Structures are given as C-alpha cells and as structure tokens.
Amino acid sequence: MIKLRNIVNELKGGKTLSVFDFDDTLVKSDHWIYVKHSNGQTSKLDPAEFAVYSPKPSDEFDFRDFDKMLRDPKIIKKNVALLKKQLRKAASTPARKVTILTARKIGYPIKHFFKTLGLDVYVVAVGSSDPQKKADWIANKIENGYGTVYFLDDSPKNVKAVANLQKKYPNSKIKAIQA
Numbered sequence: 001m002i003k004l005r006n007i008v009n010e011l012k013g014g015k016t017l018s019v020f021d022f023d024d025t026l027v028k029s030d031h032w033i034y035v036k037h038s039n040g041q042t043s044k045l046d047p048a049e050f051a052v053y054s055p056k057p058s059d060e061f062d063f064r065d066f067d068k069m070l071r072d073p074k075i076i077k078k079n080v081a082l083l084k085k086q087l088r089k090a091a092s093t094p095a096r097k098v099t100i101l102t103a104r105k106i107g108y109p110i111k112h113f114f115k116t117l118g119l120d121v122y123v124v125a126v127g128s129s130d131p132q133k134k135a136d137w138i139a140n141k142i143e144n145g146y147g148t149v150y151f152l153d154d155s156p157k158n159v160k161a162v163a164n165l166q167k168k169y170p171n172s173k174i175k176a177i178q179a
Helices: 002-009 049-053 077-090 108-116 129-142 156-161
Strands: 016-020 033-036 041-043 060-062 094-101 123-125 145-155 173-179
Touching: 016 077, 016 129, 033 145, 041 049, 049 077, 049 156, 077 145, 077 156, 094 108, 094 129, 108 123, 129 156, 145 156
Parallel strands: 016 094, 016 145, 094 123, 145 173
Antiparallel strands: 033 041, 033 060
C-alpha cells in the first residue's frame, strides 16, 4: 500500500538512497588484487588490505579475480541484515531505493550470489577502485532528487569521498559509514 506521506516526501525531494559496498562490507570471498611492483615482483592483497593500501607510483594493479563468480563467499551477517531491512523498507516505499555499488567491472556475480539467498538486489559496477567514481555516482543520484543518502563501505577512502559530498550538497543528508 502506498502511503500519502511517501508520495509527499518524494515530491519534496525526500527520496532516500541506501548504498552498500559489496566486498568486505556485505561478503568476504577468496578474491585477490595482484600488485606488480617496479622491481618486477608481484604481491597480492585481499580487499581489506587494498582498502588501506597506499599505492606507489609504479604499482600496476590486476583485478582479474573480481571478474569471476564468487569463490567461497561468507556473508557479514550484521551488514546483510541491514541490507535486508533496507530492502524491506524500499519494497513498501516508492521514495526509497537500495543499491549495491561495487568497484568491480561486472555486477552479475554479485546479483547471482544474492539470488541464491532469495534477494533481488540492484547492483551497479563502477569498474574502478577510484573512490571518486562511487562519489560521482552518488552525486548524480542526489542531483536527481535523492535528498537522503546512507552509504556503508569498508574502505575509509570511499567513505571520505562520499562524506565530502555534504559540502557540495548542503541541503542533503549524507551519512557515510565505515563498515
């Protein structure tokens, strides 16, 4: 049932967007980022290590593992419970949207994984580890009427980039939280 309050909020720019990162925010899986260093050696980082890694100018990154189906996925229960709660709210409120926003190039493995859990999620793959890409995607949504944004991500760089949107959009409510 659509409530009049929800329609009024949407007309006033009161739409709400809940955005979740995937890797190491909702799910941990066996995927690596390979780093080729200037000395020719290659090391590998898991997503949590990559989230706080300070790249050297000569580092070359290879994200090939993230173009594949998930290997040994383990949900992060607290955050997936929050995702489910937001999906239930969105199902009954047209002014709410829930999105999984990932740095991966391909969103299908994520969508497929959540289907196995009985969840139909909207996945956006920005195809870049640059925190500004996620911030730009969210900025576009704010410019299209989302007045409230909740963002959950394990990467402090991504959280900071999204939190910085508050300066550009002072009339919006932006809550960026590190998972």
